[in-house]
Amino acid sequence: MSRTRMILGRVAQALPVVAGVVVISFLLTRALPGDPAAYFAGPAANEASIAQVREALGLDKPLIQQFFIYVGDLITGNLGQAISTGQPVAADLAARLPASLELTLVALVLSCAIAIPLGILAATRPGTWVDHLCRVIVTAGVSMPTFFTGIVLIYVFYYLAGWAPSPLGRLDFIYLAPPHVSGFYLIDAALAGDWFTWIGALKQLILPATTLALFTLAPIARMTRAAMLTALSSDFIRTARAAGLGRGKVLYAYAFRNALLPVVTTLGMVFSFTLGANVLVEKVFAWPGIGSYAVEALVVSDYAAVQGFVLAMALLFVLLNLVIDIAYALIDPRIGVA
Amino acid sequence: MSDTSLAATPRKGDKTLGHIAYVLKGNPVTLLAFGMLAVFLGCALFGPSLVPYDPLATNAPRALEPPSWAHWFGTDQLGRDVFSRVIVATRLDLTISVAAVAISFAFGSVLGSVAGYWGGWIDAVLNRLLDTIMAFPLFVLAMGVVAALGNTVENIIIATAIINIPFYARLVRAEVNIRRYAGFAQAAKLAGNGDLRVLAVHIFPNALPPMMVQVSLNLGWAILNAAGLSFIGLGVRPPTPEWGIMVAEGANYIVSGEWWMALFPGLWLMLAVFTFNLLGDGLRDIVDPRKRT
Numbered sequence: 001m002s003r004t005r006m007i008l009g010r011v012a013q014a015l016p017v018v019a020g021v022v023v024i025s026f027l028l029t030r031a032l033p034g035d036p037a038a039y040f041a042g043p044a045a046n047e048a049s050i051a052q053v054r055e056a057l058g059l060d061k062p063l064i065q066q067f068f069i070y071v072g073d074l075i076t077g078n079l080g081q082a083i084s085t086g087q088p089v090a091a092d093l094a095a096r097l098p099a100s101l102e103l104t105l106v107a108l109v110l111s112c113a114i115a116i117p118l119g120i121l122a123a124t125r126p127g128t129w130v131d132h133l134c135r136v137i138v139t140a141g142v143s144m145p146t147f148f149t150g151i152v153l154i155y156v157f158y159y160l161a162g163w164a165p166s167p168l169g170r171l172d173f174i175y176l177a178p179p180h181v182s183g184f185y186l187i188d189a190a191l192a193g194d195w196f197t198w199i200g201a202l203k204q205l206i207l208p209a210t211t212l213a214l215f216t217l218a219p220i221a222r223m224t225r226a227a228m229l230t231a232l233s234s235d236f237i238r239t240a241r242a243a244g245l246g247r248g249k250v251l252y253a254y255a256f257r258n259a260l261l262p263v264v265t266t267l268g269m270v271f272s273f274t275l276g277a278n279v280l281v282e283k284v285f286a287w288p289g290i291g292s293y294a295v296e297a298l299v300v301s302d303y304a305a306v307q308g309f310v311l312a313m314a315l316l317f318v319l320l321n322l323v324i325d326i327a328y329a330l331i332d333p334r335i336g337v338a
Numbered sequence: 339m340s341d342t343s344l345a346a347t348p349r350k351g352d353k354t355l356g357h358i359a360y361v362l363k364g365n366p367v368t369l370l371a372f373g374m375l376a377v378f379l380g381c382a383l384f385g386p387s388l389v390p391y392d393p394l395a396t397n398a399p400r401a402l403e404p405p406s407w408a409h410w411f412g413t414d415q416l417g418r419d420v421f422s423r424v425i426v427a428t429r430l431d432l433t434i435s436v437a438a439v440a441i442s443f444a445f446g447s448v449l450g451s452v453a454g455y456w457g458g459w460i461d462a463v464l465n466r467l468l469d470t471i472m473a474f475p476l477f478v479l480a481m482g483v484v485a486a487l488g489n490t491v492e493n494i495i496i497a498t499a500i501i502n503i504p505f506y507a508r509l510v511r512a513e514v515n516i517r518r519y520a521g522f523a524q525a526a527k528l529a530g531n532g533d534l535r536v537l538a539v540h541i542f543p544n545a546l547p548p549m550m551v552q553v554s555l556n557l558g559w560a561i562l563n564a565a566g567l568s569f570i571g572l573g574v575r576p577p578t579p580e581w582g583i584m585v586a587e588g589a590n591y592i593v594s595g596e597w598w599m600a601l602f603p604g605l606w607l608m609l610a611v612f613t614f615n616l617l618g619d620g621l622r623d624i625v626d627p628r629k630r631t
Binding site for chain 2: 024028147148151273276279295306318
């Protein structure tokens, strides 16, 4: 009962943040240099058409009223028109979001699969080569620009070794995109039973996902190591050892379950970095996600599209932190018991 | 009175120096980081007058040459010397990151001090504001800010500063807040100092050591951020040598095997970030040995 209340409370806490995000993104759209109306009217506009656009966008009204119009538009899912594609921004983002999410999630799973065991190894063998390796990887990992790692991987695995397919998008041109169900090619192809396409999609995904994973490896491994060290030096571990429990039992059932909590918290921060790094990785690999959409929009100064992207990313991130916090409440048996 | 302070001061200095020397002896990596920092500063200060070629001079007949004795890092698609461009770019990249970090340091210090010292509604408003900034994926927010303010180097600096302010403001707020009613602060106040003076002269300096660590770690991150923004075509404009742009230009040639155009600026960028990160870790060891991870 109190656990439900705690979750509801956490959802309520997210509301002011969402409100703040909306205010900031409104200010960003209104902070355009010069006259936004002149900009949205296009280069061939005259006085009359600029005035018309100003009225159509509601820019002649006071700022407060503009804000409420903006919020009203947001509630109905209207983020404006993208000049570059001629489509509503919301539709463009929705069409491209699955590509970004697929990449990000695969990268995070890959990164956790490497970083958590690495952190545990480093924590159980402090001072050995595993520990040093962990430290080197951690420091190198945070220093590596993702766009550079991506380019190096392309050079080595596409140009030199020839193992990877050409780094252009989600599927090579010899494959047909699987029927649209979730937008995640791996899931859609598996649902359609098209394993040929599934492998093709996986091949395209490996390099960009590895690039992102290398970038996120560092914070997760570091946190796992620190959390495991803390857990392993606590009294309950000493008690468990003194009681004669096996090494595996102590390590995984006792220490790791306790160390998991700070690691889950770190994942939220890692996600922020990943969403930012996504933009760069998508550009390097010509990945048709919302990051490369925003970059294309930036190049042609398509502000509605860029601001829609910023807002969508922020809302996604708020939502994700919420999910992580709720997951935290579900993992931690201490929350909601007292 | 003056005798004791005279006698005490050098001994304390000796101790600090001794402590630094001791930490550096135990941690040669930090010493290395200081050395690399000196190299980067040298490049930033004297680079443009040391490089063998003009970083903007094109030389079409010698375009896309691999590294050789004449061109250590090879030449790019217009025949410009990559080595000269990489070295000259140091100044611009360091300027962007140092300026951005300095702005966020200044604003973060003031905001954090005020919120930490007076608390109340200022504190509450500031916290909400910082939460909102942190609610954005930071690189994405920087993109939005640059898109909104206009695509210039100054706005890259402003955007990088904005996304860094929360880290400083929170740090200073915490450090000031725990010392707000400390004995030495109360004593300074009873001695007739005003709130501002107590805050600025007595309390704030205590926040400086952890701030220095944060500055060093942040500098690396600011360089990455600025290079990332120019990689996607924001801020610095092409012929200007800048690491992010050079990697972006080199990326077009990597699939045809001209690796040197992207590799060297990328490596140099990585080395710069690595230096600041090592330095940050080293400074943390000097400032607070307990926080080693």
